Amino acid sequence: MNKVQNNKAWFMVLPVLVIVALNAVVPLMTVVNYSVQDTFGNNVFFFEGTRWFSEVLASERFHGALGRQFSLTATILAIEIPLGVAIALAMPRSGFWASVCLVLMALPLLIPWNVVGAMWNIYALPDIGLLGYGLNWLGISYDYTQQPLAAWFTVILMDVWHWTSLVVLLAYAGLQSIDENYYRAAQIDGASRWAVFRYIQLPKMKHVLTIAILLRFMDSFMIYTEPFVLTGGGPGNSTTVLSIDLVKAALGEFNLGIASAMSIIYFLMTLLVCWLFYTITMQGEKS
Amino acid sequence: MAQITLDKLAHSYFPNPQGEADFALKEIDYVWEDGGAYALLGPSGCGKTTLLNIISGLLVPSRGRILFGEEDVTQYAPEQRNIAQVFQFPVIYDTMTVAQNLAFPLVNRKVPRDEIDKRVADMIKVLDLGDKANRKAQGLTADEKQKISLGRGLVRYDVNAILFDEPLTVIDPHLKWQLRTKLKELHHEFGHTMIYVTHDQTEALTFADKVVVMYEGEVVQIGTPEELFDEPAHTFVGYFIGSPGMNVVPCSVAGDRLQLGGQEIALPRRYAPLEGQVEMGVRPEFVKLSANGEGIPVSISTVEDIGRFKIVRALLEGRSFNAVLPEGAEIPAEASAVIDPTRIGIYHDSHLVRGEA
Numbered sequence: 025m026n027k028v029q030n031n032k033a034w035f036m037v038l039p040v041l042v043i044v045a046l047n048a049v050v051p052l053m054t055v056v057n058y059s060v061q062d063t064f065g066n067n068v069f070f071f072e073g074t075r076w077f078s079e080v081l082a083s084e085r086f087h088g089a090l091g092r093q094f095s096l097t098a099t100i101l102a103i104e105i106p107l108g109v110a111i112a113l114a115m116p117r118s119g120f121w122a123s124v125c126l127v128l129m130a131l132p133l134l135i136p137w138n139v140v141g142a143m144w145n146i147y148a149l150p151d152i153g154l155l156g157y158g159l160n161w162l163g164i165s166y167d168y169t170q171q172p173l174a175a176w177f178t179v180i181l182m183d184v185w186h187w188t189s190l191v192v193l194l195a196y197a198g199l200q201s202i203d204e205n206y207y208r209a210a211q212i213d214g215a216s217r218w219a220v221f222r223y224i225q226l227p228k229m230k231h232v233l234t235i236a237i238l239l240r241f242m243d244s245f246m247i248y249t250e251p252f253v254l255t256g257g258g259p260g261n262s263t264t265v266l267s268i269d270l271v272k273a274a275l276g277e278f279n280l281g282i283a284s285a286m287s288i289i290y291f292l293m294t295l296l297v298c299w300l301f302y303t304i305t306m307q308g309e310k311s
Numbered sequence: 312m313a314q315i316t317l318d319k320l321a322h323s324y325f326p327n328p329q330g331e332a333d334f335a336l337k338e339i340d341y342v343w344e345d346g347g348a349y350a351l352l353g354p355s356g357c358g359k360t361t362l363l364n365i366i367s368g369l370l371v372p373s374r375g376r377i378l379f380g381e382e383d384v385t386q387y388a389p390e391q392r393n394i395a396q397v398f399q400f401p402v403i404y405d406t407m408t409v410a411q412n413l414a415f416p417l418v419n420r421k422v423p424r425d426e427i428d429k430r431v432a433d434m435i436k437v438l439d440l441g442d443k444a445n446r447k448a449q450g451l452t453a454d455e456k457q458k459i460s461l462g463r464g465l466v467r468y469d470v471n472a473i474l475f476d477e478p479l480t481v482i483d484p485h486l487k488w489q490l491r492t493k494l495k496e497l498h499h500e501f502g503h504t505m506i507y508v509t510h511d512q513t514e515a516l517t518f519a520d521k522v523v524v525m526y527e528g529e530v531v532q533i534g535t536p537e538e539l540f541d542e543p544a545h546t547f548v549g550y551f552i553g554s555p556g557m558n559v560v561p562c563s564v565a566g567d568r569l570q571l572g573g574q575e576i577a578l579p580r581r582y583a584p585l586e587g588q589v590e591m592g593v594r595p596e597f598v599k600l601s602a603n604g605e606g607i608p609v610s611i612s613t614v615e616d617i618g619r620f621k622i623v624r625a626l627l628e629g630r631s632f633n634a635v636l637p638e639g640a641e642i643p644a645e646a647s648a649v650i651d652p653t654r655i656g657i658y659h660d661s662h663l664v665r666g667e668a
Contacts (some may be wrong), residue, residue, distance in 0.1 A: 075396045090313060208369055211404035214390045214419035224414075 052291075076285035086286065088261060089269040096176075096265055097244045098184050105233070105242055107184070108191025112199055113225070115192070126196070129189040137186075141253025144182040148254075168255065172262030173220035175255050178261050182250055188238060194236045198229035234305045238298060245294055266290055312505060313380035313471050315343040315366065315504065320375035322361055328373065336361045337529045338375070343506065348498050350519035351508045353552070357507045358528040360428075360476060366506065367474050368392045379471050395464025396474040401456035402479060409440055412448050413462045420467075420610040434462045435498065453485045464517070465497060472504040477515060513554050524548050524598070546661045549592045555622060555633045557656075558598065562591040564657055567666070571605040572628050577652055580666030590658045595622070597654035598634035602643030609648045 059076055061069040072121040080086050085091045111129075116122045150156035158167040210220045248267040251257065255256065257264035257272070260299075264272070271292065274283030322336040336358040343349055344515045353361040363368040365377065368389035376385045386516065386606050395416075404412050413434050417427045435444045438458045443451065448459060457478060464473045475494075479487045491514065498505055509515050516520050516536040524532045524539065524547070531545035532538075543549035562571040565584070569576040569591060591658065600609075600623065609625040609632055623634045623642060637646030 131631065203400065203402075205398040205400060206402050208389070209396070209398060209460070209463075211369075212389045212394065213395050213416040215415070216419065219415075219419065223406060227404075229405045 044245070055284045055287050057284075058280045059288055062281050072281065073239065077283040077289070078234075080282060080285045080289060089264055089266050092262075093245065093266040096179070097241060097245070097294070099180055100187075100244045101237065101240055103180070103184050104188045104191050105237060108188050109195045109229070111188070111192045111234070112195035113221070115196060126193070129196075132186050132189050135186075137249040137250065138253050140182065140186050141250040144185075144250070145176065145254050148178045154212065170259055172259055175259060175263050180252050181249070181252060182254060183244065186250065187243065189239065191236045194232040195229055198224060198232035202228045230305075234302075238301060241297065242294060245297070261304050312384075313504075314345040316376075316378040316596060317341045317343075317366075318376040318378060320362075320365065320372050320377060322358075322365060322370065322372045322374070322649065334373075335528050336365070336372075339530050341523075341530070341533065342586055343504060344595065345374050346493075346502045346504055348505045348518060349507065350515035350522045351506065351525060352510065352515040352522050352543075353514060353525035354510055354551070355644055357525040359510075359525050361528075362525070363396075363476055363508050366472070367394050367396050393467070393469045393470055394472050394474060395467060396476065397457070397460045397464060399477045400424055400476045401453060401460045402461075403451075403459050405447070405450040408445050409448050409451070409459060410435065410444045412459050413466055416463050426595060430466050430468070430580045434466045437465070438462050438498075439492075453481045454483065454490055455481060458489065461494075462499075464501075467616050468501070470503060472506060475505065475507040475509075478507075479509075479511075501630055510641045516552070521620060524551065526551075532560055542663065543592065543656065544663045546590060546592060546658050549594075549656070553596075554596060555595055555624075555635075557592045557594050559590050559592045560625075560627055560630050561657065562589060564589055564591075568653065569652075569657075574607045574651065576652055576655070578655060578657075578666065580668055581668040582664060585657075585659045587660050587663065590661075592656045592658055593636040593650050593654055595633040597651040598632075599649040599651075600634055600636065600642070600646045601649050602646065603648055604645075606647040606649035609646055611642065611646055615640055650659075 033081070055236045058073055060074070062075075065070050082144045094193050111143045115125045132140075148168050150160055150169075156166055156168070165171075166174050168178040206228075207220065212223055215223070246267055247265060251263050251265065252268055252271075257268040266286075267290075270283060270286050273279045275287060279287045315364045315496070317339050319340055320336070320579050321334055321338040325333050328334055337472070339362070351362060353359045361370065368384070368387055371386065378384065379392065389396075396400070397615055404415060409413065414427050414433045418432065422430075435441055436608065438460075439457065441453065446454065450515040451459070459475075461478070464470060464557060479490060482490060484653050494505070494507075495518065497503075499666075505518075505659055507515070509518075511557055514543055516539075518537070522539055523534060524545070526545065532540075532543065532548045534544075537575045539548055539552050543552065543557060547558045549559060560571065562569055564570070564582050566576075567578045567581045569578055570580070571591060599606075607627060609627045611625045613624045615622040619638050621636045621640060621642070623636060623646075625632050625634065625646070625648070627648065631647065636642070657666065
């Protein structure tokens with residue numbers, strides 16, 4: 025049978041192409057455009073080549089923000105992934121309480137990000153917030169508006185509260201897909217609790233955990249709203265992560281060239297890390 | 312290895328079973344001989360998996376005891392019972408190699424390393440997995456995976472019994488008999504007690520020395536394949552074993568006379584008067600068709616030519632009645648069935664009644 029080649033079908037994809045072009049490609053290209061030019065107003069631009077890129081890459085301010093960004097993301101992943109898996113393992117596998125747990129777990133995910141920031145802002149205030157007041161009452165000196173360590177701690181705690189649920193739900197879905205007979209066979213083989221986790225549960229959760237790590241990496245790497253509402257990047261620069269620094273450069277100081285170069289570097293970094301991570305996990309799959 | 316005793320065992324999935332109907336497994340009293348090959352045969356939902364799970368310890372029975380040798384193991388967890396079980400779907404540890412899979416139960420039991428290596432090497436040879444020993448178990452075919460599941464039981468030389476829960480369901484037909492032959496070989500070689508659950512009569516009859524037939528939670532007959540064929544203790548056994556199954560038709564019996572279809576047949580045994588439902592059963596293999604009006608008139612509906620024999624499907628007083636005739640036999644147009652009286656079984660409320668000689 026002859027397969028009919030009909031290239032008119034490509035026209036069907038056209039609307040999508042137009043939308044993607046308008047909402048993604050064109051804005052991205054404007055950023056690329058700004059990143060290689062300078063302006064002193066009046067819509068007059070001078071070509072600057074890679075100047076902004078070299079400046080950004082050499083600036084201590086960028087190094088600082090990048091360092092804070094990586095430590096924040098690493099801390100968040102190091103806490104949320106194991107904690108999420110542990111909670112998923114502890115949840116009942118079926119019945120009424122399983123549903124109750126799932127609903128409770130989904131709740132933090134339904135709250136708008138700026139509301140989460142505002143909630144924790146008040147919750148952690150040392151004079152009126154339950155958390156802040158409670159800690160000080162216990163004799164622990166805590167004031168996230170003054171102490172960098174306290175601010176850092178609050179940002180991480182807030183993110184763990186907000187996003188661990190996502191890891192829990194994904195891990196739980198992975199666990200649910202394991203056939204009962206695997207547990208029975210393991211029991212008969214005399215496997216310890218740890219061996220069951222290591223050789224049955226973990227391999228079966230591998231795919232969903234890959235997704236969980238990717239999502240949590242990207243989200244935490246691009247985190248903006250919650251720390252902005254909570255601390256505004258302070259005290260000092262202590263919680264100024266990449267996105268907050270970027271907004272300061274672009275909208276606070278109106279350094280369009282620097283900000284655009286930062287955006288592109290930022291974008292490429294996210295892309296690179298995701299690609300590396302994905303390639304490495306998928307390679308393990310093949311061999 | 313040990314003999315396994317089921318002592319007045321019964322199980323219900325309800326916390327407070329009211330009547331017989333609430334029991335998924337009705338009371339059973341039986342001894343599985345050490346080193347025997349048994350099959351648990353019955354349709355889906357007949358309680359055979361329940362019984363198997365009780366033996367393996369995945370389920371604690373509501374009533375009765377289970378003994379391995381002299382030891383009461385009723386409350387023991389599966390790992391304490393020292394049994395192996397092969398499930399319907401192969402269970403393998405994806406991230407381990409074939410050899411590591413086989414070593415897993417031994418490693419968990421802290422067997423010395425050189426002993427593990429020796430046994431695993433032996434087992435790989437026995438299972439013909441030599442060329443795959445060091446590759447990941449993931450991506451093997453279903454029958455190879457099932458061999459590994461089986462091997463994990465067999466590497467433990469001292470297991471009390473190996474239980475199989477429909478292990479060939481997911482195996483390709485042409486590999487089924489290979490694996491079944493392998494199982495028989497391994498049974499001869501190692502002499503483990505093997506209990507094999509299946510709903511496939513061919514599997515049960517070819518694998519087992521003794522077949523336990525279950526129906527609606529009840530063990531209706533335990534016997535050798537020959538016994539099940541020659542003298543089904545329950546009409547269900549008659550239907551379920553044999554292809555086509557036994558002919559079962561209502562009749563009346565008085566002394567050594569059987570009334571069926573307006574004809575009288577002289578039986579070799581005498582029967583006491585029977586109340587309730589009385590049926591006669593005869594295997595289609597012991598029915599002949601006659602053209603000269605001898606026997607009971609039947610109307611033939613279809614004839615299936617299987618090659619070496621013919622299956623004649625007919626109606627006797629409106630009920631299905633089959634005969635198996637040799638290759639080339641004449642099928643009369645006006646047929647009547649001639650039944651071998653020595654092969655007739657009389658069933659009272661579905662259970663076989665043995666008359667007096």
